[in-house]
Amino acid sequence: MxxxxxxxxxxxxxxxxxxxxxxxxxxxxxxxxxxxxxxxxxxxxxxxxxxxxxxxxxxxxxxxxxxxxxxxxxxxxxxxxxxxxLSIGCGDALLGRVIDPLGRPLDGLRPPETEAQQPLEARSPAIIERDPVSRPLYTGNTVIDTLLPIGRGQRELLIGDDGTGKSALALDAVIHQRDQGVRCILVLIGQRRAEVAETLRLLAAHDALAHTTVVVAEAGTLPGLQYLAPFAGCALAEHWMHAGHDTLIVYDDLGKHAQAYRELSLLLRRPPGREAYPGDIFYLHSRLLERSTQLSAALGGGSMTALPIVPTQLGEVASYIPTNLISITDGQVYLSTKLTAAGMFPAIDVGTSVSRIGGKAQHPAIARECKRLRLDYLQFLELELFTRFGTRLDEGMQARVARGHLLQALFRQGRLATRPAALTMAWLVALNEGRLEGLPGPALQARLDALAAMAASAPALDAPRADWVAAVQAVTGG
Incomplete structure (x- = not known):
């Protein structure tokens, strides 16, 4: 045996x-x-x-x-x-979910079954891994899509005092991506619970949660979670970008993020610098925003567009954190308290705002129609100052002022009333063809409503201009 x-x-x-x-x-x-x-x-x-x-x-x-x-x-x-x-789970299971910066659900549902882990801290793509920004990202806002266009892969700062509508503008952009094939990440930093609940309600009411992930670090959470929130949102967007998708991420807002970082740094006895911020505060936001880009075709061609938000005090754009972010981003949309007080919504100051890249990504047809739009509007704003003092103007100046008032009426846009690119193209053609001149307020709005109804069956943006003119004439009568 x-x-x-x-x-x-x-x-x-x-x-x-x-x-x-x-x-x-x-x-x-x-x-x-x-x-x-x-x-x-x-x-x-x-x-x-x-x-x-x-x-x-x-x-x-x-x-x-x-x-x-x-x-x-x-x-x-x-x-x-x-x-x-430190990493966070990523994947399509996070679409429509509300999570904290560590990926834990805050919506009362089961933890999402993620398909991959993405580090919160990662290097930004090298220059050779990027392509130029060449495709438009439509926000649904008339002023931005015509005068301050944004391209996919761009970083455009939203800046202004509290109460001027920065968050509303960003939320409109997120809602407008519903049918654009863009996945959105909304990062809410240091906000009250009531504000977070209202944002989620608006997203759900406009069917925007299906393409959006909301990362929340409330005001009552630990400062460490508020510090990590934008990096967690960036990691989610980065995962989809490397998978070949177009993404839009909103940081609301990086002013509170800087304050959380300052609090952590002071608690850890780091030497304070200007306004008690640590010396590497610029590097904090630059390494975050540099991860937003348009990837090359060899890497899938995905993109991450960033809309960081930063508040100002009494309109002072030259303060520490805003100037840092202005120097990092590819342009800024400045919202003015004076325009807000005058009842101009959205309260975008066209003279102070700029988009340094988006013009190269603007659709050629729209770019052709609004070629002189910005110049005409800025000249109107200067001439309007003289009219307030009763200055007599010649006929040419009066025509410019009348056109400026028309542009001002066209630029007015209610919250949550985004406009598709086809409608933008339609009213631009109608404007340049003289189909909107001399109309009183109600008649102008009725004509815009008719153009909006036509936009559903409008020609493609690449169609010959003659097709657009014919479509506009059919709506405006003749």
Missing amino acids: VSPPLSAEPEIGLSVEEVGTILGVADGIAWVEGLPSVPVGEVLRSADGSRAWVFQLDETLAGCILLDQTEGLAAGLRMRRCGQR
């Missing part, structure tokens, strides 16, 4: 594990001692289930941002290295 073989002896080896000790916990920050080789960006875990993210390394201590904090977290507990970088 053959004896069964002896079982293999267990291997004996040396296992080394770094275990640190928490020295202090306060205001979403933990100081950990005893982790000599831990790198910045690694996740730590304690026995009670709390998690922390290594944010700063001192000579003997690691300053960590708390991601999950239980009631039992206190000084003296042990922290172990996980050997993992």
